[in-house]
Structures are given as C-alpha cells and as structure tokens.
Amino acid sequence: MRIKHRTKLRTKELRQLLENFSEQPNFIHQALRDPSSGKVWVERVVLDDKTKLYFVQNELWLVDMQKEVYPGLPALISKNIQLPEVVVDMGAVPYIANGADVMTPGIVNLNNQLNVGDLAVIIDQKNQVPLAVGRMLLSAEAIIAADKGRAIETLHYVGDQLWKLAKELSE
Numbered sequence: 142m143r144i145k146h147r148t149k150l151r152t153k154e155l156r157q158l159l160e161n162f163s164e165q166p167n168f169i170h171q172a173l174r175d176p177s178s179g180k181v182w183v184e185r186v187v188l189d190d191k192t193k194l195y196f197v198q199n200e201l202w203l204v205d206m207q208k209e210v211y212p213g214l215p216a217l218i219s220k221n222i223q224l225p226e227v228v229v230d231m232g233a234v235p236y237i238a239n240g241a242d243v244m245t246p247g248i249v250n251l252n253n254q255l256n257v258g259d260l261a262v263i264i265d266q267k268n269q270v271p272l273a274v275g276r277m278l279l280s281a282e283a284i285i286a287a288d289k290g291r292a293i294e295t296l297h298y299v300g301d302q303l304w305k306l307a308k309e310l311s312e
Contacts, residue, residue: 142188142189142190142192142302142303142306143188143189144186144187144188144189144306145187145188145189146186146187147184147185147186147187147310148184148185149182149183149184149185150183150184150185150195154185155173155183158195159173167222167223167224168203168210168212168222169222170197170200170202170216170221170222171220171221171222172197172198172221173197181197181198182196182197182198182199183195183196183197183202184196184199186310191207192204192205192206192207193205194213194303194306194307194310196307196310196311197216197221199310199311200213200215200216200219200221200311201213201214201215201216201303201307201310201311202216202221202222204296204297204303209276209296211260211274211276211296211297212224212260212262212274213274213297213303213307214271214273214274214297214298214299214304214307215307215308215311217262217271217274218270218271224260224261224262224274225251225252225254225255225259225260225261225262226250226251226252226261226262226263226264227243227248227250227251227252227255227261227262227263227264227275227293228248228249228250228251228264228265228266228269229243229247229248229249229263229264229265229266229272230247230248230249230266231265231266231267232247233247234265234272237263237272237273237295237298238272238273238298238299238300239298239300240295240298240301241295242275242278242291242292242293242294242295243263243273243275243291243292243293243295244289244290244291244292245279245284245287245288245289245290245291245292246288246289248284248292249266250266251281251284252281253281253282254281255277255280255281256277256280256281257277257278257279257280258276258277259276259277260274260275260276260277260296261274261275261276261277261293262274262275263275263293263295271299272298272299273295273296273297273298273299274295274296274297274298275293275294275295275296276293276294276296277292277293278291278292278293278294279291279292
C-alpha cells in the first residue's frame with residue numbers, strides 16, 4: 142500500500158462529501174458536526190490501489206474502497222463516529238485481531254436491529270474496546286438462533302495495513 146497523493150479537502154469538496162452521507166449520519170465525524178470547532182482539517186489520501194482514506198484532524202475517518210465505504214477504527218475508538226456494537230468474548234479477540242471473520246459462537250451481545258449487510262463495530266467483552274469494523278453476514282435474529290458459522294465479515298481491524306498506515310500518517 143503506497144500513497145499516490147495527499148491533499149487537504151476544500152470546503153466545497155467537504156460539503157459534497159458530507160452530503161453523500163446525509164442518509165448515514167453516524168458516518169459524520171463529531172468534529173464536522175460541531176460548527177463551534179472552527180476550521181476543521183480534512184485530508185484525502187489516495188493509495189496506489191485507488192483506495193481513498195479521509196482524515197479529520199489527523200484521525201482516520203473514512204475508508205473508501207470504491208465498492209464500499211466504512212469508518213476507520215481510530216474514529217470509532219475515540220467515539221467520534223458511532224456504529225452499532227457487537228460484543229465478542231475474549232477467546233475470539235486474538236483471531237479477530239489477526240483479521241479473522243467473527244463466528245457466531247464468539248458473539249456475546251449485539252444490537253437486535255442489525256440486518257444482513259449492515260456495518261458494525263466489533264468490541265471485546267472485557268475492555269469494551271473496538272477491535273474491528275465488519276459487515277453483517279447474518280441478521281441479529283439469525284445469529285441468536287445459530288450455534289456455528291460466520292456471522293460478520295471483518296473489513297478493517299487493529300493491526301492491519303490500514304491501521305498501520307493511519308497511525309504513521311497521524312504522527
């Protein structure tokens with residue numbers, strides 16, 4: 142993953158980007174919601190595979206991989222973006238931290254409103270810290286009823302290439 146170019150968004154570009162997320166208000170970074178914060182630094186980083194990363198105040202806000210857009214873990218960890226939560230037991234943590242999908246037996250608690258295709262933040266049971274962002278493969282009802290199988294596809298996790306790149310760029 143190499144950086145092709147890096148630019149600060151103009152006000153017009155930022156306004157257009159925020160309009161794209163008017164249907165998904167939970168994707169809007171807290172710093173962009175608060176007009177009293179003054180001028181907010183928003184930067185777009187384009188990678189060699191055409192993935193776009195958006196940073197707000199040096200914090201990874203959004204990952205735009207052409208086919209899908211999802212929040213960055215740093216913004217979820219700092220609670221600047223909110224997503225429905227799925228809590229996993231501590232036995233699942235090492236696997237998820239290595240990029241594995243979330244399996245139904247590892248899920249301890251989840252939002253009952255989650256449906257197939259929804260995005261969720263995966264949180265560990267003990268520390269209540271976000272480990273990953275994932276896309277639901279089953280609805281909440283199906284997960285509760287199931288006793289085995291994949292439940293959530295992991296899109297971005299602590300320690301992956303995006304995490305390392307975001308950490309490097311924010312320093």
